Amino acid sequence: MSVRTPLPHDSAPLHVTGRARYVDDIPTPATCLHLAFGMAQIAHGRITSMDLDAVRSAQGVVQVIAGSDLDEIPDCSPSAEDEPLLSDGTIHYLGQPVFLVAATSHLAARRAVTLAKITYEEATPLLTIDAALEANSRFEDGPRVYEKGDVDQALSSAAHVIEGRIEMGGQEHFYLEGQAAMAMPQDNGDMIVHSSTQHPTEIQHKVAHALHLPMNGVRVETRRMGGGFGGKESQGNHLAIACALIAHRTGLPAKMRYDRDDDFMITGKRHDFRIDYRVGVNDEGRIAGAEFTQMTRCGWALDLSLPVADRAMLHADNAYHLPAARITSHRLRTHTQSATAFRGFGGPQGVVGIERVMDHIAHALGLDPLQVRQRNYYDDAFGAGVAQGGLSAPPGPPEDISGTKKAGTAHKLSSGTGASKRFGGAHSPEPMAGGAQTTPYHMEVTDFLLNGLTEKLATDCDYAARKAAIAEWNAGQPVLKKGIALTPVKFGISFTLTHLNQAGALVHVYADGSVHMNHGGTEMGQGLNQKVAQVAADRFGISPDMVKITATDTGKVPNTSATAASSGSDLNGMAVKAACDTIRDRMAEYLATEHQVKPHQVRFADGMVHVGAEEIPFAEAANRVYMGRVSLSATGYYKTPDIEWDRIAGRGRPFFYFAQGAACSEVVIDTLTGENRILRTDILHDAGSSLNPAIDIGQIEGGFVQGAGWLTTEELVWDETGRLRTHAPSTYKIPACSDRPRIFNVALWDAPNPAETIYRSKAVGEPPLMLGISVWSALADAVSACGPNYPDLQAPATAEAVLAAVARARG
């Protein structure tokens, strides 16, 4: 059995020897041109003159293109056709590409760019939420509103009304491999593009559009990325289109990679948010009604801001049942980089909003924050801790926090020798008897398990005793203060744009029994290919090293969705399974006929095909089937069932299921400097029946640290002219090896997903990022120990912000 095994990443032997090839490592023909953008040096206005003579005559420069040199400026937007490759004369943000240089080397191109002489007529840029609100500069006609119940009534009759504001910064992806692409011209003007992208089909579509080719004239290949995190969902379009344009005009290959500073200045980041909240609670801290007003800076272009802002609204409840709720979302247009997808896709911002509320309620009422959280949780599904009735698939026992993973207890899949019917039909969780609690967008929550999970984590990490010990320790410490917090995450799984929830695969079995596997997902380090290869190996009953993982290629699997929304293994695992099962059924049928047994008496296991009483090595079976003139190649296709969503009305079932988890973090702050450290973190996270526990725990650890970075040290600073001043690792601080928690315990809540996903696993890419909120919340707890007042800690909680909050707490 190859699934549920902690196999290493398929490329690990290449990674550790430096032989794994990323786009910039692909050997280039000697004639290859190297590209660089010239960027706008103001945030808003018009170009009045552009003198590029010195650029053109610089050493090594072959071609220079400004927007005005093109009959039609190619569009780079994934959504609204509002992102010209090069400025059309109007400047929308500081860093916007205004001209393109092609030269004989990367260095020559970058050097030439600095020789441009551009003059501007400057206009006042809108840089802040307040400025954009005042100018009514927004995307969509007005704010979106989701509403459930009578919020005003709930607030006016509540014993306590708590209100406040939380501002949270954006986040630079800082994929260690910057954006990169290479285009190679082919016969008839066709183009092959190598791109570091999470969305090869989008690159194909945009390059075809730019070159006026049908999509079949462009083939895009992505073997691997050096990190993506959402930053390569749409932000690679510019480079791929630029390369294709130059390759098309010159007939030469063209390559482009952003220097790190350029990458910071040009590309979008996580949306920063301001959330105003008003909640009505009773004396126990139970919420009767909650109102959130979310405001976000989307930057200059639409990009993916609408679904990001939608997802922030969809996570305004996180793990908490809000009997009445109103969530209002303003999507503001500003003269800054176009904010884009980033792991969690708006979800983390929504979750921070309500986690802040939980801490605020606890502070106001003098309660333990964990108790407030637990009191407001949704009810657990039956079998997940609290008996509320209804679910058909009780989860298996959770593991000890420190234990190693046990074998999964998931449902067996169908033996697969029958028809290769779609797996995962209308078998998602049943509604609960007596009606389930609903989210603010009217979806029933039928698979909640955080009551039991939280209880388990709190016990295993000794929350209550440590909380008491910290209070005692703090009382005797004049300078250092500790804090602790346990925060949950419930994250909705599916693209909220419902049609994206589909995937395709292509599988070949060769006559020697080796398998070639391809699917539409992309590998950015998350181990998708390994997990999916394990699925393929399991379907054929062979060892995973018999399955060749191949580069994502729009020529093999068409019309794919971005590898995003944590959906990679859910969607592509199912598509690969479908393809494998088609081939397996053909093999079974042929071998059954040959041996005069029924097809269901053919089994694939341990590298052998068991046909009645006979055992045939898989390779020999494949060869026999080939000799019998049966096709050993198949496509597979999957679409997520049971989802429908009206994003304007804010009603429906946008998610197939919820992935959940919780983290408890303990921190210490220095009240003289604001400096702080994570002392210990314990995590219990729900990955369903994990397809690969080693890879999934890696996602959890990495997601947690990235989330903690977002809310602590990672601060983006724009100056008053709109220039991003934090433009490289010298000025933008992502977590380093020395920042990780001193004690770090991570375990899987090993229970099968009640929804029929691939081997009952759950998506694990994004949800753990929100476990990082426990660090921020623990910092708020430590600051609260400094004085009687509400410290009002904002995010990111840099040392500076912590110091300011200490002062507020002391009053």
Added chain:
Amino acid sequence: MSKIHVTTKVNGDEVEYLCEPRETLLDCLRDHLDLTGAKEGCGTGDCGACSVTMDGRLVCSCLVLGAEAQGKEIATIEGMAEDGALHPLQRKFIEHAALQCGICTPGILVAAKSLLEKNPDPTETEMRYWLAGNLCRCTGYDKIIRAVMDAAAEMREAS
């Protein structure tokens, strides 16, 4: 601009290349010697993805000029496995799943090997602060530390 002729030793082999005076050692390794294991993560010496050693000293090859390699001995990730046998650090990184996208991995391995050559028995804190100049955006570092500590223990036992 006239080019500079450089003769140097990389992973034990004598090599030569012609470079521009402003070219970095990183670009020379990648573009002239086809050794693409060292990566450019930032170009300013802050991320460690381009780590190599020069005469045994750990350096960011993006901060060293190609011309400075004249007469020196350079060691890169490509030379870490000997005769096809992985270095214990490389094996432990695979075993502990201490990598995800893999692009920081060569630099981290070179840096960790450099520490273990100076200090075969580092404390976890020493290890963490030594590697603080090598950024990883995927793993959260925990598995990296475990892999390095485990490799160090194995190497001590073997010696």
